[in-house]
Amino acid sequence: MTGTRLAMACRVCDGRDVELFLDLTDQPHCNRLIPPELADRREPHFPLRAGFCHACTLVQIDHTIPKESMFSDYPYVSGTTKTLVEHFRQTAARLVERYGLGPQNLVVDIGSNDGTWLRQYEPFGLRRCGVEPAANVVDLARAAGVPTLNRFFNAETAEIVRAQNGPASLITAAGVFFHLEELHSVVQGIVALLKPDGVFVVQAIYLGGMIENTAFDQIYHEHLCYYTLRSLEQLFARHGLEVFDVSVVPVHGGSLEAHVGFPGAHPVGDAVRRMRADEEARGYGRFETYAAFAENVRRLQGDLLGLLERLHAEGKTVHAYGAPAKGATLLNAFGIGPRLVQVAAEKNPMKFGRMIPGVRIPIVEEGSVPAPDAYLVLAWNFIDEFLARERRYLENGGAFIVPVPELKVITAADLPAAA
Secondary structure: OOOOEOOOOOOOOOOOOEEEEEEEEEEOOOOOOEOHHHOOOOOOOEEEEEEEEOOOOOEEEOOOOOHHHHHOOOOOOHHHOHHHHHHHHHHHHHHHHHHOOOOOOEEEEEOOOOOHHHHOOHHHOOEEEEEOOOHHHHHHHHHOOOOEEOOOOOHHHHHHHHHHHOOEEEEEEEOOHHHOOOHHHHHHHHHHHEEEEEEEEEEEEEHHHHHHHOOHHHOOOOOOEEEOHHHHHHHHHOOOOEEEEEEEEOHHHOEEEEEEEOOOOOOOOHHHHHHHHHHHHHOOOOHHHHHHHHHHHHHHHHHHHHHHHHHHHOOOOEEEEOOOHHHHHHHHHHOOOOOOOOOEEEOOHHHOOOEOOOOOOEEEEOOOOOOOOEEEEOOHHHHHHHHHHOHHHHHOOOOEEEOOOOOEEEOHHHOOOOO
């Protein structure tokens, strides 16, 4: 695999030196869940390959499924998980305090989903505008009182938002910035919409965390780009913006939060310089780091399959805990189907009665079937919330199999003493 160049131009710098380091096989679109009436048909599969740009260090996949196919109708809802709601509540309060925002200020959220983040600004009286392409979740946002434009965000949409609302003091994007097919048009839109002293705050799964946690399952067709600070700075510099503050926040197993503005509008903090140095020391700008990551993925594959085969041979039942997009990547890449994992238990009613694409594991409502001997936790980034919720299940002899960041089996013996 090493030495194979992908037939693509880099999504940030347009360079042609993008080297393949991880091939996760041809896979279906992870969020195109299969309804019962299509159970006998094979859905389209597409290459899922990750490469490293030797020019600007961006990690990216080479195949693009058109955004209209992936995001016009969408089964993911931000408000389902308590951890995420609380994260957005704390983040909104922090940004309002730091930038002195109030009723005179406009906040625009790109990829606003059901409006969960924008709802957290309501106590502060900010003017709000969401931009979301999925009509089904736009309806949820509007029902919750969040003004939402049903469009993909790009340079043209930014002009519409500005004409209707004026310039933005704060633009945010969480869990969406690595999705962007029109990447440069989106950044042009941010430039056009932002006030001269305004701030764009982006939260994106941090490639450094993915490397350290072997979180390969965060690679899927919706995620076109995987950022370090260095590659993100390369993108913004092309459009006359600079990162002036940066941190890693714990949500989604570690997300990069970058504060971006026009040069000189905000002093560049020491955190930016420290992260640049840390990334250099950890080798995030070298291909060898990603080749080693791929080796770790294959080692995890062998360990997890060995455990599931052993449980199957012992007659034990295993269900998936949740049916997140990242779970489809793991299951399809490792070849784990209903023989080893019989069903996936979910809270999101949009997923009930459907099947995980590719592997065709049925998705059922939590509590609608007897509890298994063990759960394979696909949404491992919310493990603390799940352990608190399922304490009784574990105390009654159940187990959680957590594949990332390293394979482990959690039982009641591993729980802290009850308060």
